[in-house]
Structures are given as C-alpha cells and as structure tokens.
Amino acid sequence: MKKKRLASLLTAAAMVGSLAACGGGDSSSTATSPAGDGGATTAAETVAAAEGQTVMKWSIWDKDLTLYYQPLIEEFEKQNPDLKIEMVDLGSSDYQTVLGTQLTGSGSDFDIVTIKDVPGYTTLVNKGVLEPLDEFIANDGVDLGAYKGLTDQILVDGKLYELPFRSDFWVVYYNKDVFDAAGAAYPTNDMTFDEYDALARQLTVDTPGQEVYGAHYHTWRSAVQLFGILDGKNTILDGSYDFLKPYYEMVLAEQEDGVCQDYATLKTSNLHYSGAFSQGNVAMMNMGTWFLSTLAEKIKSGEYTDCANWGIVKYPHAQGVEPGSTLATITALSIPANAPHKEDAWKFVKFVCGEEGAEILASTGNIPALMTDDIAGMISAMEGFPEDEDSKEALQTANLYLEMPVSNKSSEIEIVLNEAHDNIMTGNSTIDEGIADMNEKVGAVLAQ
Amino acid sequence: MGKTKTMDPAAVQKKLQVLEPRLEELLRQAEAETDPKKKLNLGRQADRTRDKIRQAKTGERFSRQTKRDMVAYSFIAPNFIGFAVFTLGPVIFAFVLAFLRWDGNNAMEFAGLGNFALMFGNKRFLAALRNTVVYCIATVPFTLAAALALAVLLNQKIRGRNFFRTVSFFPYVASLVAVAAVWNMLFSPAKSGPINMLLYNLGVAAKSLPKWSADKDWVMFTVVLFSVWKNMGYYMVIYLAGLQGINGELYEACGLDGANTWQRFWYITLPQLRPTTFFVTIILTINCFKVYDIVYMLAGGNTGVLNESAIVLVYHIYEEAFRNWNLGYASACAMVLFLMVLAITLVQFRGEKKYAN
Numbered sequence: 001m002k003k004k005r006l007a008s009l010l011t012a013a014a015m016v017g018s019l020a021a022c023g024g025g026d027s028s029s030t031a032t033s034p035a036g037d038g039g040a041t042t043a044a045e046t047v048a049a050a051e052g053q054t055v056m057k058w059s060i061w062d063k064d065l066t067l068y069y070q071p072l073i074e075e076f077e078k079q080n081p082d083l084k085i086e087m088v089d090l091g092s093s094d095y096q097t098v099l100g101t102q103l104t105g106s107g108s109d110f111d112i113v114t115i116k117d118v119p120g121y122t123t124l125v126n127k128g129v130l131e132p133l134d135e136f137i138a139n140d141g142v143d144l145g146a147y148k149g150l151t152d153q154i155l156v157d158g159k160l161y162e163l164p165f166r167s168d169f170w171v172v173y174y175n176k177d178v179f180d181a182a183g184a185a186y187p188t189n190d191m192t193f194d195e196y197d198a199l200a201r202q203l204t205v206d207t208p209g210q211e212v213y214g215a216h217y218h219t220w221r222s223a224v225q226l227f228g229i230l231d232g233k234n235t236i237l238d239g240s241y242d243f244l245k246p247y248y249e250m251v252l253a254e255q256e257d258g259v260c261q262d263y264a265t266l267k268t269s270n271l272h273y274s275g276a277f278s279q280g281n282v283a284m285m286n287m288g289t290w291f292l293s294t295l296a297e298k299i300k301s302g303e304y305t306d307c308a309n310w311g312i313v314k315y316p317h318a319q320g321v322e323p324g325s326t327l328a329t330i331t332a333l334s335i336p337a338n339a340p341h342k343e344d345a346w347k348f349v350k351f352v353c354g355e356e357g358a359e360i361l362a363s364t365g366n367i368p369a370l371m372t373d374d375i376a377g378m379i380s381a382m383e384g385f386p387e388d389e390d391s392k393e394a395l396q397t398a399n400l401y402l403e404m405p406v407s408n409k410s411s412e413i414e415i416v417l418n419e420a421h422d423n424i425m426t427g428n429s430t431i432d433e434g435i436a437d438m439n440e441k442v443g444a445v446l447a448q
Numbered sequence: 449m450g451k452t453k454t455m456d457p458a459a460v461q462k463k464l465q466v467l468e469p470r471l472e473e474l475l476r477q478a479e480a481e482t483d484p485k486k487k488l489n490l491g492r493q494a495d496r497t498r499d500k501i502r503q504a505k506t507g508e509r510f511s512r513q514t515k516r517d518m519v520a521y522s523f524i525a526p527n528f529i530g531f532a533v534f535t536l537g538p539v540i541f542a543f544v545l546a547f548l549r550w551d552g553n554n555a556m557e558f559a560g561l562g563n564f565a566l567m568f569g570n571k572r573f574l575a576a577l578r579n580t581v582v583y584c585i586a587t588v589p590f591t592l593a594a595a596l597a598l599a600v601l602l603n604q605k606i607r608g609r610n611f612f613r614t615v616s617f618f619p620y621v622a623s624l625v626a627v628a629a630v631w632n633m634l635f636s637p638a639k640s641g642p643i644n645m646l647l648y649n650l651g652v653a654a655k656s657l658p659k660w661s662a663d664k665d666w667v668m669f670t671v672v673l674f675s676v677w678k679n680m681g682y683y684m685v686i687y688l689a690g691l692q693g694i695n696g697e698l699y700e701a702c703g704l705d706g707a708n709t710w711q712r713f714w715y716i717t718l719p720q721l722r723p724t725t726f727f728v729t730i731i732l733t734i735n736c737f738k739v740y741d742i743v744y745m746l747a748g749g750n751t752g753v754l755n756e757s758a759i760v761l762v763y764h765i766y767e768e769a770f771r772n773w774n775l776g777y778a779s780a781c782a783m784v785l786f787l788m789v790l791a792i793t794l795v796q797f798r799g800e801k802k803y804a805n
Contacts, residue, residue, distance in 0.1 A: 097771065
C-alpha cells in the first residue's frame with residue numbers, strides 16, 4: 001500500500017517536474033475560470049467532531065457560491081446525529097483533474113466525491129477508483145425509475161458507479177424587454193429550428209453602437225454542436241459527424257449577419273455567458289438550467305438591471321421531433337473504492353440523491369435529478385422565477401440526452417470535438433473540413 | 449555509540465601487519481616516481497594508509513577522513529534530500545514510466561518503445577513539436593535584439609533613464625494573467641479591436657483582418673510578439689550588467705582612432721558582450737522549449753483546450769497525463785523534451801569554455 005502511494009506521489013511530482021518548472025504555469029491555468037469561483041484552493045472545512053461521531057469527507061467545488069451544500073449537510077446531520085460531513089473544496093475550474101489526482105493511488109480518504117461530468121466519471125471508473133453502487137441500491141430497494149432513464153445512460157459494463165443528484169438541462173433564456181421593444185411575439189415552447197432562426201433574425205439590430213443580437217451562443221461546443229443530436233438519430237460518439245452540418249451552417253450564417261456575436265471575439269475576451277445576457281442586448285440565449293438560480297439572485301440583488309424581465313422556453317427542435325428534447329448534464333455522487341466509511345457514505349448518497357435531497361435542491365432553485373411534479377412546482381415557485389405559464393412548462397422535458405455519453409474514450413473524443421468546433425467557429429476551417437477532421441480523428445481514437 | 453570500540457590486540461596486530469608494509473611500498477614508489485601527477489596520487493594513497501594505521505592503533509570507529517567527509521555531507525544533506533525525494537526520484541521514475549503503460553491506478557504494463565512509436569503517429573504531438581520549435585526560432589532572436597537595443601539605449605545618459613528602465617522591466621514582473629487579458633483585448637479579433645481598427649484605417653480590408661490569437665495562421669505570431677514584449681526587460685537587465693562591465697578605456701582608445709558610433713558598437717560593444725549574449729541565448733532557448741503558460745493564457749479560451757495551431761509540448765504532456773491519464777505516454781513525451789533541452793545544455797557546456805571569461 002505504502003509503495004503504491006509513494007509511486008503515485010512520485011508520478012505526480014515527476015509530471016510537475018517535467019513541466020519543467022515553468023514558474024506560474026500551473027497557477028495561471030486556474031485563473032482562466034470565470035471570476036468568482038473558489039479557485040483551486042483546497043480549503044477544508046474544519047469540523048469539530050464530537051465524541052463517537054464519524055467524520056466523512058466530501059469533495060465539492062465553489063463552496064461559497066453554491067447554496068445547497070450547507071442545508072443538505074444540516075438536514076442529514078440532524079437525521080444522523082452520529083455522522084458529520086466535512087466539505088473539501090477542490091476548486092471549480094479543474095475540479096475533475098484535481099479529483100483524479102487525489103484519488104490516484106490510495107492516499108486519499110474521501111468518503112463521498114462529487115462527479116462533475118460524464119468524461120470525468122468514465123475516467124475515474126476506468127481508473128478503478130470508484131465503488132459500484134448496485135449492491136447498496138439493491139439492498140435498500142432504491143427505485144431507479146425515478147431518474148427518468150438517466151441512470152441507464154451512465155452504466156459502465158452494466159454497473160452503476162454514481163447516483164445523480166442534480167440534472168441540469170438546456171433551455172432558451174430570453175429577454176422580454178428586447179422582444180417588447182421590437183414588437184415581436186415571445187418565443188414558444190414549440191419552436192422548430194427554422195422558426196427559432198427566423199425569430200433571432202427578426203430581432204437583430206445591426207446599427208453600430210446599438211446592436212441587438214437575436215441569439216447568443218456561448219463558446220462551449222455543447223452550445224452549438226449538440227443541436228445536432230436532439231433528433232435522437234445520432235450520438236456524439238458515432239465517429240461520423242455529417243449530421244452536424246445544417247446546425248453549423250445556421251449558426252455561422254447568423255454570425256456572418258451579426259445575429260449573434262463573433263465566436264473568436266467571445267473566445268479571446270473570455271466573456272462569460274452571464275455577462276453577455278445581462279448586458280440587455282441579447283434576445284435569446286441557450287444555456288443550462290444551472291443559470292436559473294444565478295440569474296434570479298443577481299437580479300434580486302440589483303446587479304443585473306438590463307435583463308430583469310426574462311423567461312425560458314424549451315429548446316428548439318428539428319422538424320417532426322417532439323418538443324422538449326434537450327441536452328442534460330448530471331452532477332452525481334460516488335463513493336471511492338477505498339473510502340473509510342462506505343456504509344455511512346451510502347446513507348449520505350441515498351439522502352442527497354433521494355426525495356429529501358431533491359426538495360432541498362429545488363428550494364434553492366436547482367434542478368434535482370429526481371424530478372416529480374411537486375419538485376418542478378417548487379422550482380417555479382422560487383422567488384424570481386418568471387411567472388408566465390410557458391416558463392413553468394419549459395421545465396417539463398421529453399427526452400434528455402447527455403452532453404457526453406459514457407465511453408472510455410470520452411476525454412480523448414472531447415478534445416477532438418472541442419478543437420474541431422473551435423476551428424469551424426473561428427473560420428479556421430470550413431464546416432466540411434471540420435467535420436472531416438472530426439470523422440478522421442474520432443475514428444482513430446475509437447479504433448485504438 | 450562509543451567513540452572507540454574495544455580492541456582485540458591480535459586483530460590489531462594482524463591489520464598492522466598488512467598496512468605497514470603497504471605504506472612502505474607506497475612511499476618507496478612515490479620516491480621513485482617522476483611524473484608529478486602520479487606522485488601526488490601515490491602521496492594521497494600513503495596518507496590514507498597512514499590514517500588507517502592510526503585508526504587501527506587507537507581503535508577509533510571512524511577514520512579522520514571519514515569524519516571530515518561526514519561533516520561535508522551533512523552540510524549538503526538538507527538540500528540533497530529534498531532534491532532526491534522531489535526531483536531525482538521522480539525524474540528517474542518518469543524515465544521508467546516512459547516505457548510503461550499506466551493510468552495511475554491499474555497495474556502497470558510494459559510497453560517497450562510503444563509509447564515512442566505512438567508519439568510519432570499522434571498529430572497533436574507532431575503539431576506540438578512543430579509549434580515549440582517555431583516558437584523558439586522566432587522568439588529567441590527577436591528577444592535578443594529587443595533586449596540588446598533597449599540595453600544600449602538605456603545605458604546612455606538620457607533624461608528619465610530610470611523611468612524607462614522600469615517601464616521596460618515592468619512586463620516581466622506583471623501578472624501574466626492580467627497582461628494576457630489586456631493583450632487579448634488589444635488584439636481583439638473583432639473589427640472594433642484597437643489593433644484591427646488601426647489596420648483597418650491603414651487600408652486593410654475588413655475581411656482579411658487577422659483574428660490574432662483565434663486565427664490558426666496568426667496565433668503563433670501573437671504569442672511570439674507577446675513573449676518578446678514580456679521577456680525583453682529581463683534580458684535587458686542582464687545586458688545592462690554586461691555593458692557596464694565593458695572597460696571604458698576601450699571606447700576612449702577607439703575614440704582616439706576616430707571610430708564612429710556604429711563602429712564603436714560593432715567592434716567594441718558586441719564582441720565584449722559575447723559571453724552575455726551566449727548566456728542569454730541558452731537560457732532563452734531553454735525557457736522557450738518549456739513555454740506553456742503564455743500560450744495557454746492567450747489561446748486557451750474558455751475551455752482551456754489548445755488547438756493544433758497553438759499546442760506546445762509541455763501542454764501536450766499535461767493534457768495526456770492529467771486529462772487522458774496516459775502517464776506512460778506523457779512521460780515519453782517529457783523525455784523527448786528533456787533530450788532537446790539536454791542537447792542545448794551540452795552546447796552550452798562546450799561554449800562556456802570558449803566564451804566565458
């Protein structure tokens with residue numbers, strides 16, 4: 001055991017060493033994250049454990065910006081007086097990398113770890129550092145049906161290594177003031193991509209100095225590329241990406257005509273999507289539901305004044321596809337294979353991912369993975385949530401597709417797709433070249 | 449631990465019987481030897497033998513020489529232990545790892561030269577290698593020229609000299625993150641970006657304005673420009689030190705001979721600065737091979753993923769090791785980087801003998 005720990009320490013040190021002591025290289029990498037995240041500081045909450053209490057360590061990010069950690073812990077500790085939860089903040093920008101390093105070897109003593117995304121999940125499963133949860137689930141008779149099929153999408157070799165507690169999905173945010181000023185009708189929950197495109201163009205004003213952008217796409221590849229998978233006919237792991245072409249054509253044409261802001265400028269200026277939407281000159285922006293609580297809160301605190309009248313609608317859909325199909329991304333809890341208190345950790349996982357946890361999440365404006373009508377009602381009843389019926393209706397989804405499905409090559413594929421997306425959007429390559437590039441490189445990764 | 453150990457007279461006698469004749473033999477040889485080098489060597493051996501005889505007689509645990517050595521080792525120990533644990537060990541481990549396949553958790557597998565073979569089929573590695581070399585070749589001469597020019601200018605007695613020296617040195621100490629953000633703002637890809645606005649007004653067509661760090665053809669140019677600006681101040685200081693070390697009599701003498709400013713520079717300043725230039729070139733080249741942060745900050749964007757047009761070796765190593773967890777492959781790449789830096793260092797060792805004064 002000791003040897004292994006030493007070995008992993010050495011590797012980490014070797015890698016850092018071979019990064020050739022480039023002073024500040026590492027520290028600068030954390031600084032690209034949007035302002036206000038907790039940074040990569042490993043700040044452990046010191047918890048005074050009373051006599052006979054078991055203290056469990058839980059890895060998280062953005063401790064001060066996330067509203068639900070504390071209420072979850074308080075409620076759990078109230079129900080289990082013999083257990084204490086200690087949060088360890090690993091920072092948000094490179095959370096999965098730091099977590100991967102922490103769990104490498106056997107040196108960590110985390111009992112519960114939060115898994116931020118699917119590539120990070122598969123990486124950890126491949127490394128063999130997570131405990132399968134199937135036995136716990138079977139023993140306690142947890143009903144996985146309540147997760148609307150999400151848990152089926154994250155099986156690895158038939159085993160489940162994480163249980164989702166948050167499931168964010170993408171919707172279209174719109175600024176009602178912009179629509180009112182243009183005298184246009186608000187978007188609806190049943191829009192095809194053509195209707196959406198036409199609406200965006202209708203709202204665009206290109207007078208220099210008073211530009212209004214009909215649409216806004218954040219620089220993430222998901223924001224544009226994944227329009228293509230919503231018809232359910234293709235997945236992002238297929239190795240053949242010709243189906244993306246019409247969507248890239250639509251967005252590039254919008255970019256050309258000034259309907260949305262130029263990708264290259266957004267990229268180099270590192271403009272955050274919240275900054276873009278809050279300027280009040282963006283009519284519609286597609287973004288995940290994680291933005292709901294931020295938006296409501298910043299408007300309440302008076303920080304955002306130019307987008308105070310907002311609403312959400314369902315994602316646009318391809319011709320002939322049921323509305324409400326959208327992208328989902330899940331945040332889940334896992335138990336590391338060498339966690340010191342697995343049984344107790346499972347209690348916490350079950351609590352957070354179960355109905356009680358879901359209610360606490362919903363009360364803070366976050367979308368729990370366990371979604372019932374009651375819980376949807378709690379979210380739309382949240383202070384600051386838009387009051388129109390369409391916005392409430394938008395929380396009901398039909399099909400959820402993971403932004404990145406489970407694959408043991410997902411982190412390699414992610415790099416290829418990001419790169420091709422960047423090349424297409426900056427105009428460094430044509431759509432056809434970019435797609436050919438994806439086909440070739442993902443094919444090579446899959447063939448390995 | 450006692451200072452002496454209990455002596456067994458018989459054993460002592462036995463030792464002395466061997467050592468004493470050896471000492472005599474050595475002294476005799478030393479007497480007869482004519483080559484001073486060998487003579488010195490024999491003398492040393494004799495001293496050591498004498499020391500052993502004394503040790504055998506007095507029964508001390510350590511000879512004087514060993515004690516002296518141990519004191520010396522104890523002085524370097526604090527530093528060396530740190531070096532061994534945190535640098536030497538990991539470096540050796542990385543070498544071993546280059547021939548293995550490992551993800552940090554599962555069992556290691558022997559890969560032989562597989563990692564190296566993989567490297568030369570990997571487009572991202574080849575792009576990284578190309579970009580790193582291009583970056584070096586472009587950055588080194590421009591930084592040298594800029595630093596030298598600044599140093600020569602700011603070595604004159606001009607008004608506000610200290611102010612300008614500070615201004616030139618400022619980019620080097622300024623936070624990379626902050627100045628990179630400013631650069632990306634100046635070199636904004638939009639038509640309304642300050643630099644592009646300037647180019648537009650100078651008559652460049654709106655369609656052909658470069659997108660700077662978002663443009664696959666201009667990204668390396670932007671990075672090189674930024675590096676030169678950021679680092680020239682530091683090398684300027686080294687050059688200033690070199691300039692101040694030049695003997696003023698040389699300039700007086702050539703002034704008497706009627707040399708003009710250019711000739712003074714070309715025949716006095718430049719040759720006198722040769723050791724400095726050599727030093728700066730080597731350090732700069734090695735630093736260029738290790739570049740990572742500048743490229744990441746300028747061209748990384750929101751996702752922090754570098755494209756093939758901008759990726760550099762160190763980034764590739766990081767990405768393979770900690771994103772994809774191919775630790776063996778990443779170590780193999782690190783070894784390639786190491787060999788390149790080693791080659792430059794060897795050149796430096798050779799040149800040092802020639803140029804260093």
